[in-house]
Amino acid sequence: MVGLYGFTQVITADLAIRIHDPNATWMILDGTYYQSYKYFHSFKNDIRVMFDFGPEVLTAMDTYALKLFGNDESHKLCAHIRRGDFLQHANLESQTNFVVPAVLRIVEFLNTELHVDALSLVFIGVKSDFWKALNVTQNFGPYFDHIYNASLSSRGEDMAFGATHFGQQDRRCAI
Numbered sequence: 649m650v651g652l653y654g655f656t657q658v659i660t661a662d663l664a665i666r667i668h669d670p671n672a673t674w675m676i677l678d679g680t681y682y683q684s685y686k687y688f689h690s691f692k693n694d695i696r697v698m699f700d701f702g703p704e705v706l707t708a709m710d711t712y713a714l715k716l717f718g719n720d721e722s723h724k725l726c727a728h729i730r731r732g733d734f735l736q737h738a739n740l741e742s743q744t745n746f747v748v749p750a751v752l753r754i755v756e757f758l759n760t761e762l763h764v765d766a767l768s769l770v771f772i773g774v775k776s777d778f779w780k781a782l783n784v785t786q787n788f789g790p791y792f793d794h795i796y797n798a799s800l801s802s803r804g805e806d807m808a809f810g811a812t813h814f815g816q817q818d819r820r821c822a823i
Contacts, residue, residue: 722766
């Protein structure tokens with residue numbers, strides 16, 4: 649098991665003054681809230697193991713995918729929607745005025761740059777009210793062979809399904 653440590657440095661008084669200088673070359677940080685992947689890059693393999701899904705979860709997700717997709721072998725574009733607990737905070741939740749053009753921009757990229765012809769859309773985390781607001785048939789129907797709304801029972805299953813069936817070369821890993 650790896651320990652992730654805060655990146656603390658001892659600084660001298662003259663260096664402390666430089667932190668507040670907008671023309672300074674270096675900034676020395678002391679804390680534990682880092683949002684760049686670079687702070688964790690050397691730990692990435694250990695982190696991947698921590699987020700690996702167990703065999704029961706993997707089997708359940710494989711079974712669900714087979715049931716949902718059947719014989720559909722098209723490329724799957726996954727749109728993971730997060731709204732519920734974000735609705736109380738302005739502009740944090742997924743909104744139709746972002747989701748629709750974002751998905752269509754990705755479709756354009758997949759078609760023109762990667763030459764993906766057979767394409768299906770999979771929504772994860774969409775509740776019925778937002779599904780209706782998206783006007784799925786009109787907005788997305790012309791661009792996709794199939795459109796799916798994955799109905800999983802928890803956010804954990806949402807994450808496991810998305811992580812094990814979309815994107816990553818190693819489909820058994822969440823990061």
